[in-house]
Amino acid sequence: RYDRVYNFSAGPAMMPESVLEEIAAEVLNYHGSGMSVMEMSHRSPVFQEILSQAEADLRTLMHIPDNYKVLFVQGGGTVQFAMVPMNLMKNGVACYVETGAWSKKAIAEAKRYGEVKIVASSADKNFSYLPDCSALDIPGNADYVYICENETINGTAYHTLPDTKGKVLVADQSSLFLSRPCDVSKYGLIWAGVQKNVGPAGMAIVIIREDLIREDLPEFVPTYLRYKTHADADSLYNTPNCWSIYCCGKVFQYLLANGGLEAMAQRNEEKAAVLYDFLDRSKFFTAAVLKEDRSLMNVPFVSPSKEQDAEVAASAKAAGFDNLKGHKSVGGLRASIYNAMPKEGVEALVDFLKKYEAEHT
Ligand code: PMP
Numbered sequence: 001r002y003d004r005v006y007n008f009s010a011g012p013a014m015m016p017e018s019v020l021e022e023i024a025a026e027v028l029n030y031h032g033s034g035m036s037v038m039e040m041s042h043r044s045p046v047f048q049e050i051l052s053q054a055e056a057d058l059r060t061l062m063h064i065p066d067n068y069k070v071l072f073v074q075g076g077g078t079v080q081f082a083m084v085p086m087n088l089m090k091n092g093v094a095c096y097v098e099t100g101a102w103s104k105k106a107i108a109e110a111k112r113y114g115e116v117k118i119v120a121s122s123a124d125k126n127f128s129y130l131p132d133c134s135a136l137d138i139p140g141n142a143d144y145v146y147i148c149e150n151e152t153i154n155g156t157a158y159h160t161l162p163d164t165k166g167k168v169l170v171a172d173q174s175s176l177f178l179s180r181p182c183d184v185s186k187y188g189l190i191w192a193g194v195q196k197n198v199g200p201a202g203m204a205i206v207i208i209r210e211d212l213i214r215e216d217l218p219e220f221v222p223t224y225l226r227y228k229t230h231a232d233a234d235s236l237y238n239t240p241n242c243w244s245i246y247c248c249g250k251v252f253q254y255l256l257a258n259g260g261l262e263a264m265a266q267r268n269e270e271k272a273a274v275l276y277d278f279l280d281r282s283k284f285f286t287a288a289v290l291k292e293d294r295s296l297m298n299v300p301f302v303s304p305s306k307e308q309d310a311e312v313a314a315s316a317k318a319a320g321f322d323n324l325k326g327h328k329s330v331g332g333l334r335a336s337i338y339n340a341m342p343k344e345g346v347e348a349l350v351d352f353l354k355k356y357e358a359e360h361t
Contacts, residue, residue: 006345009323010152010298011175011196014340019250037246042239050242051235054249061255064184064207071206071230074241077102077174077193079225080204081109084146084170084189087214087227089114091141097162100127100151101329102172110146119145120162126330127154129290133162144168144188150176150295152196153327155288155334157295161186168212175297177205178255179339180265188212197297197338199247203240206230255339264339271337271346272296278350284357288332302332309333312356321349 007014027036033046040047055070064070073079084106085094092114096107098121110116119138120131138145145164150157152175161169168188177192184190189208195201206227213227223229229237235245255264276294279287279301288300303309309332313325326332337346 005320005322006341006348007322008335008337008341008349010327010334010336011193012201013196013336013338015199015247015251016254016340019247019254022250023247038243040242042236042242047242050246050249051240054245054252055235057249057252057256058205061178061252061260062182062184062207067210068184069206069208069210069213069227069231070235071208071227072235072240072245073204073206073230074202075204076195076202077172077191077204078105080172080191080193080206081106082112083206083225083227084144084191085110085113086221086225087217088168088170088189088212089143090214091143093117093139093142095119095136095138095142095145095164095167097121097131097133097136097145097147098123099130099148099156100154101327102151102153102174103146103148106146106148106172114143117142122156127151127156128288130156130158130293133158133160136162136165138165138167142167144170146170146172148172150174150297152298152336153300153330153334155295155298155300156293157297159292168209174204175336175338176295178251178261178264179268179297181261194244194248196336197340198251200241200244203244203248205248267343268296268337268339271341271343272299274343274346274350275299275335275337278353282353282357284361285333285353297338298334298336300326300330300332300334302326306331308360312353315356316349316352319352321352 030037094110095117098118107116119136120133122129122131145167149171170189171187173190174193175196177197191204191206193204208227213231279285285301285303303312316324324333326334
């Protein structure tokens, strides 16, 4: 109807069409306020309502326990790479599991603030699997154990959480946030950049257990980068990313109206199976990740050569399947199939790839 393409971008990524329609309908005059959310004071009662409804809906969706704060913080994912160690390294020791580009970035940033122990890594096989995290060697004085729960570039996802030996678990959930149910009580801190599975870029959602919000931070930690600043001000310490909060709130309502995270997980499993089953049968395309560690959100795969990868991506784009090129650091192809990608989109892509294979073998 709108001439939209199937957009397989890893982020910013597709949003549900009905949500975009609702936003479009409200863009000139939000609920009789006479203005759009973009033009509205963040201190106005109308915006306060948007913010508190968004938080309440997220709490319902994820069953977030009362002793966790929900924070809307600017700066996307990258700022969280720094905020986590700045706020949580009390003893100055943190354990990281190295599973790809995004955990490597988190590790590099944490090293600025303290000692980082890499307790497991899958670097030996180009991050195409997840290391065994059932018996990690975690020092007694470790402040936390950090994982990237879904590596967007490499296409791995945890299906069982690591045994952290009672230490606080911190997870970057950016690329699987709200794609499946999550037992928040197993984590000390969850954070997610929103531009993959939720809304517009420029914001991260942080879910943090209250006892981890510290006051006694080193003097150098900037005000904005203290979780306490955001917790005390209910995410209104300064002007927040109002537009992103509003759009994310719309997506939370969409998810609640469509069966919540259980329904999303089921849809996502069915959707990913369509693509993985094809890749596993294909003699031309190969899925990059070990079966048991595969992400349901980001599906990296390759054709027989780099040249053909580029050709597949280009002819797919011409056929209405956009953003299939793999991340520049790893090459190949990648289909990101977040919540908002309909199953028909994945089926149509598989039909296209099947045809491509038939014509090129
Ligand atoms: N973590 C993961 C898993 C990501 O995929 C990304 C972005 N692709 C980031 C962190 C960084 O997020 P941002 O670009 O918002 O800084």
